[in-house]
Each structure stands twice: as C-alpha cells, then as structure tokens.
Amino acid sequence: MPQLYQLSAREVSERIRGQELSAEEYVASVFQRIRKIENDFHAFVSLSEASALERAKDIDKKIKNGATLGRLAGVAVAIKDNICTKGLRTTCSSKMLENFLPPYNATVIEKLLNEDAIIVGKTNMDEFAMGSSTESSHFGPSRNPLDTSRVPGGSSGGSAVAVATEEAALALGSDTGGSIRCPASFCSVVGLKPTYGLVSRYGLIAYANSLEQIGPLARNVYDCALLLSIISGHDTKDETSTGIPLEDYSKGRVEYMNHLKIGVPKEFFGEGVDESVAKGVWNSVHNLEELGASCEELSLPTLKYALATYYLIAMSEASSNLARYDGLRYGHSEKSTTEDWNKLFSRNRMVGFGPEVRRRIILGTYALSAGYYDRYYLKALQVRTLIKEEFEKAFREFDVLVGPTMPVLPFRIGEKIDDPLALYMCDILTVPANLVGCPAISIPCGFVQGLPVGMQIIAPFFKEDLLFGIGHAFETRFKH
Amino acid sequence: MKKTFQGFSEEEVEHIAWLARIELSEEEKKLFTLQLSTILDYFHIIDEANTEGVQPTLQVLNLVNVSREDVVEKSLKSDVALANAPMKDKGYFKAPRVL
Numbered sequence: 001m002p003q004l005y006q007l008s009a010r011e012v013s014e015r016i017r018g019q020e021l022s023a024e025e026y027v028a029s030v031f032q033r034i035r036k037i038e039n040d041f042h043a044f045v046s047l048s049e050a051s052a053l054e055r056a057k058d059i060d061k062k063i064k065n066g067a068t069l070g071r072l073a074g075v076a077v078a079i080k081d082n083i084c085t086k087g088l089r090t091t092c093s094s095k096m097l098e099n100f101l102p103p104y105n106a107t108v109i110e111k112l113l114n115e116d117a118i119i120v121g122k123t124n125m126d127e128f129a130m131g132s133s134t135e136s137s138h139f140g141p142s143r144n145p146l147d148t149s150r151v152p153g154g155s156s157g158g159s160a161v162a163v164a165t166e167e168a169a170l171a172l173g174s175d176t177g178g179s180i181r182c183p184a185s186f187c188s189v190v191g192l193k194p195t196y197g198l199v200s201r202y203g204l205i206a207y208a209n210s211l212e213q214i215g216p217l218a219r220n221v222y223d224c225a226l227l228l229s230i231i232s233g234h235d236t237k238d239e240t241s242t243g244i245p246l247e248d249y250s251k252g253r254v255e256y257m258n259h260l261k262i263g264v265p266k267e268f269f270g271e272g273v274d275e276s277v278a279k280g281v282w283n284s285v286h287n288l289e290e291l292g293a294s295c296e297e298l299s300l301p302t303l304k305y306a307l308a309t310y311y312l313i314a315m316s317e318a319s320s321n322l323a324r325y326d327g328l329r330y331g332h333s334e335k336s337t338t339e340d341w342n343k344l345f346s347r348n349r350m351v352g353f354g355p356e357v358r359r360r361i362i363l364g365t366y367a368l369s370a371g372y373y374d375r376y377y378l379k380a381l382q383v384r385t386l387i388k389e390e391f392e393k394a395f396r397e398f399d400v401l402v403g404p405t406m407p408v409l410p411f412r413i414g415e416k417i418d419d420p421l422a423l424y425m426c427d428i429l430t431v432p433a434n435l436v437g438c439p440a441i442s443i444p445c446g447f448v449q450g451l452p453v454g455m456q457i458i459a460p461f462f463k464e465d466l467l468f469g470i471g472h473a474f475e476t477r478f479k480h
Numbered sequence: 481m482k483k484t485f486q487g488f489s490e491e492e493v494e495h496i497a498w499l500a501r502i503e504l505s506e507e508e509k510k511l512f513t514l515q516l517s518t519i520l521d522y523f524h525i526i527d528e529a530n531t532e533g534v535q536p537t538l539q540v541l542n543l544v545n546v547s548r549e550d551v552v553e554k555s556l557k558s559d560v561a562l563a564n565a566p567m568k569d570k571g572y573f574k575a576p577r578v579l
Contacts, residue, residue: 103556103563210540236548239547240539240541240543305525308525308526312526329561329564335566336576341575344576346502349500349503355508355512358497358512359516359519362500363519363520369499378536379526379531382534382535382537385536386529386534388540420515436540437541
C-alpha cells in the first residue's frame with residue numbers, strides 16, 4: 001500500500017480532482033517524508049511548508065465548491081534554486097544571492113501555479129549552475145540516494161534527489177551542458193532537456209543563455225511529459241522562446257517502434273567512457289531492437305571538439321551574465337563606506353562567488369577580450385556550426401541518436417573536486433545537445449556495481465514526442 | 481602560424497581578474513594560474529577544426545529582430561525594485577564613490 005508521498009504526479013492530480021484524496025493530507029504526507037529524510041540527502045536549500053499547506057487547503061476548498069482544477073492539482077513540485085519564485089528566497093546555491101527575494105515569478109512558475117501545482121521548496125544545485133556534481137553549492141553537497149557517499153550529479157542535483165527520494169512528485173531543473181540529464185542519470189530518474197526555445201527562460205537566472213533550458217524531472221516518463229506540456233510555450237517576455245504550436249506530450253505514444261531508425265554514435269561509447277557503462281547501455285540498445293527499432297552505428301567526428309567548444313562559449317556567456325552581480329542593486333555586499341566603486345565591487349565578487357564561478361568568469365573574460373576573441377570565442381562559435389551541421393546530417397538518416405548519458409558511474413563526493421578539468425570531462429556526452437539546441441532525455445536503464453546508469457536519447461528539434469514515446473515503451477517493458 | 485599557448489602568467493591572471501572586477505588572494509592567484517593554464521591548454525583542441533569560411537552560430541533558432549509593440553506595460557514599483565538593495569537612500573540605489 002503506497003504512502004501518499006509515493007504517488008506519481010498523474011495519480012495525485014487525478015485523485016485530488018476526483019475528490020478521492022485531500023490535497024492537505026497529501027502535502028502533509030510529503031512534508032512528513034521531507035522531515036524524515038532530508039538530513040540524509042540535503043536536496044533542498046529552502047522549504048515552503050506553510051504556504052504549501054495553505055495552498056493545499058485552498059485547493060480542497062475550491063474542489064468542494066465545484067471548481068475545476070488544473071492538470072497538476074495539488075502535486076508537490078520542487079524547484080531548482082536558480083528559478084525565480086516571488087517572495088521565496090532564490091539563491092543559486094551561492095553566497096552572492098544568499099538572501100535574494102525575487103520580486104517576480106519566473107514564467108514557468110506562473111504556469112505551474114495556474115495548473116494548481118504546489119511548490120514545496122527550492123532545491124540545491126552547483127553554484128550558479130556551474131558544475132556536474134552539486135559539490136560547488138555554497139550550502140554543501142546533496143547526496144546520491146543510492147549511495148550517500150557519492151554525488152547525485154549536477155548542477156540540478158537537488159531536484160533529482162528530491163524526486164528520487166519521493167520528497168516531491170516532480171521537479172524543475174535547468175540544463176546548460178547536461179545539468180538535468182546528468183543528475184537524472186546518477187539518481188535513476190527521468191530528466192529532459194527541451195529543444196532550445198521551447199520553454200521560456202524568463203525568470204531563470206542566467207548562466208549561458210544560448211545553451212540553457214528549464215526542464216522537467218520525474219520518476220516516470222508520463223509525469224515528465226505532463227510537466228513539459230505545462231511549462232512549455234511561447235512567452236513574450238523571452239525573445240528566444242518559439243511560437244510553435246503546443247503539444248500535450250503526455251498524450252503521445254510511439255506505436256511505431258518498428259519503423260524507427262536509431263543511430264548509435266560510436267564516439268558515445270569510445271574514449272573517455274567507462275567500459276562498464278558502455279556495456280550497460282549497449283544492452284539497452286539491444287532492448288530497443290527487441291522493441292522493434294533498427295539500430296545502426298554511425299560516426300560523428302566533430303564530437304571530439306564538443307567539450308572545449310561548449311566550455312569556451314559557456315564561460316564567455318557566463319562572464320557577461322554574471323557581470324551584474326556587484327552588490328549594488330541586489331546580492332552580497334561588503335557594505336564598506338570607504339572603498340571606491342571598483343575596489344568594493346571586486347571584493348563583493350571575490351567574497352560572494354565560489355572558486356569555480358570565479359574561474360569560469362575569468363576564463364570567459366579572457367576568451368572575449370581584445371586580441372583573443374577571434375581565437376577562442378569566435379572560433380568556438382564556428383566549431384559549434386560544424387557540430388550542428390553534423391547532427392543535422394545524422395538526423396536526415398536517423399530518427400534519434402542513442403548512447404549513455406554519463407561517461408562514468410556516480411563518483412564519490414570529493415573525488416574530482418580538486419581537478420576542474422576532470423569534472424568538466426563528465427559532460428562530454430551531454431554538451432552536444434546544448435550546442436546544437438536539440439532535445440535530449442535521460443532514461444534509467446539499469447545498474448552497474450549497484451550504481452545507476454542512464455540512457456540518453458537525442459531527437460531533432462521539437463521532436464520531444466519521440467523521446468517520450470521511446471522512453472515510455474522502454475520503461476514499460478524494461479522497468480528499472 | 482598561430483603561436484602555441486604557453487600557459488598563463490600570474491600577471492596575466494591578475495590582469496584578467498581586474499577586467500572581470502574580481503579580487504584574488506595571493507594563494508588563489510597561484511592556484512588559478514595553474515588550473516586555468518591546464519584548462520585552456522585542453523581547449524586548444526579546437527585549433528584542429530577546419531573552420532575556414534564557416535559562419536559562427538550565435539543562436540540555434542535563426543531568430544531575427546524579435547520585438548514587441550512599443551506600448552507601456554506593467555513594471556516594478558520603486559520600493560519593490562529597491563527591496564534587495566544593500567544600501568539605498570531616498571528612493572535611489574546607493575553606490576560607492578566612483579572617483
């Protein structure tokens with residue numbers, strides 16, 4: 001008999017709307033769960049129990065009065081702490097924004113609230129989304145639910161942990177170079193990076209704005225698709241959001257697995273990828289063949305440039321996006337009255353930002369500086385075109401591309417933190433989708449040495465329906 | 481022929497940190513010089529890519545001139561905009577002296 005907090009988003013919403021379940025009872029169960037285990041996993045930076053319970057009571061009242069409720073009625077959702085929530089502390093897990101209270105909601109938050117979802121708290125992350133392990137959080141790391149001595153992945157580690165440990169039914173994360181898919185893989189949950197432009201970034205505190213998207217994390221494919229349906233759509237406040245017609249992704253099913261041509265890039269299984277991970281995911285590729293798809297190997301030689309290209313672009317954009325944090329209008333300030341403008345702001349930024357953030361800003365500044373711009377930033381943008389064209393060519397032949405999400409199993413906390421480049425190497429399989437802009441999902445596909453492995457599926461622009469369809473077929477037949 | 485990257489000097493790192501308005505301690509200057517040199521050295525792998533005549537990708541959607549009508553919309557009230565400011569006075573953000 002499952003506990004209330006264990007219910008899927010679909011079940012909670014259906015039962016609450018069907019008056020079989022009280023939202024107040026459900027939310028109380030969720031917070032009971034959080035109180036019990038949160039110290040072991042540290043998924044959250046802030047919790048909003050009082051307001052969540054109040055909203056739950058409101059929802060129960062509205063239902064009694066015969067009102068129609070939204071598609072996420074009463075569902076507990078955890079929000080990554082780089083997404084602005086009005087009046088609820090939003091820190092980016094950084095000392096710089098430790099006490100920042102956003103004066104507005106991100107568009108995705110408004111959309112959740114319009115569907116009667118209940119926000120339970122803000123989740124822990126790598127500082128300013130820079131990292132793949134959630135270890136650079138100013139508030140300390142989150143822990144992998146399957147082995148608390150290991151990282152949960154990052155930068156949306158807290159969101160993945162909250163969903164995996166049933167502290168929330170759904171979570172929002174953000175993905176700039178793999179930050180949703182990595183923790184989804186490491187925590188054995190489903191996580192999707194949408195097509196660039198599908199989800200509004202208004203209210204997402206920017207790290208690298210030509211690369212990132214807000215996306216859903218859930219314990220199953222249907223819930224993930226449901227959440228995407230609700231948060232996606234054109235927004236006049238985000239000029240990079242697209243106007244394509246919305247889909248209800250939760251309705252789609254791929255009935256045509258045996259017409260699917262799946263491409264398996266050999267570079268996804270080659271140098272830098274752990275043998276046991278590669279073997280595990282190859283088994284899943286064979287599983288897809290059992291479902292009727294045809295799988296064929298291909299080569300994408302530009303992938304060897306993807307990591308360097310990603311980091312040069314991301315760091316350059318970060319140096320620009322984080323220039324606003326000077327302590328003048330918001331953010332950490334040393335509050336000196338004698339220092340001048342430059343000295344005070346330089347000190348605020350030294351104290352407010354952790355070392356990884358400062359490393360990236362400094363390298364990004366260099367890559368954009370006079371005399372070096374052409375050699376680094378512009379060159380990276382050109383290589384980005386080469387990678388994009390290679391993917392476009394691959395998608396003319398294949399419906400989707402498949403491989404491991406991560407090149408390694410979840411590593412121990414502290415293992416890679418002193419070697420920044422070693423940590424960057426964890427992103428080799430996820431950054432291509434951000435560079436190209438196409439959607440990608442991570443589906444749990446088994447365990448190796450007791451640790452979770454994720455399979456990544458990449459689709460052409462706006463073909464999230466393929467990702468959910470294949471994911472759902474795989475999940476139904478080969479549940480992990 | 482492009483000059484091969486020899487690594488950063490501490491003076492270079494100090495200069496770039498100044499451009500970025502980030503103060504660095506002496507130990508961190510040493511540590512960052514080492515780390516950033518290693519990282520940038522790896523990034524030089526992109527030198528091998530043939531990008532002659534290749535257009536840079538600035539954004540993946542090929543959007544052009546996305547704009548809205550020049551109509552006044554709701555905006556933040558002054559006290560709300562000032563709410564997170566560490567130093568404020570008479571409705572203004574208070575800044576450290578420039579000179």
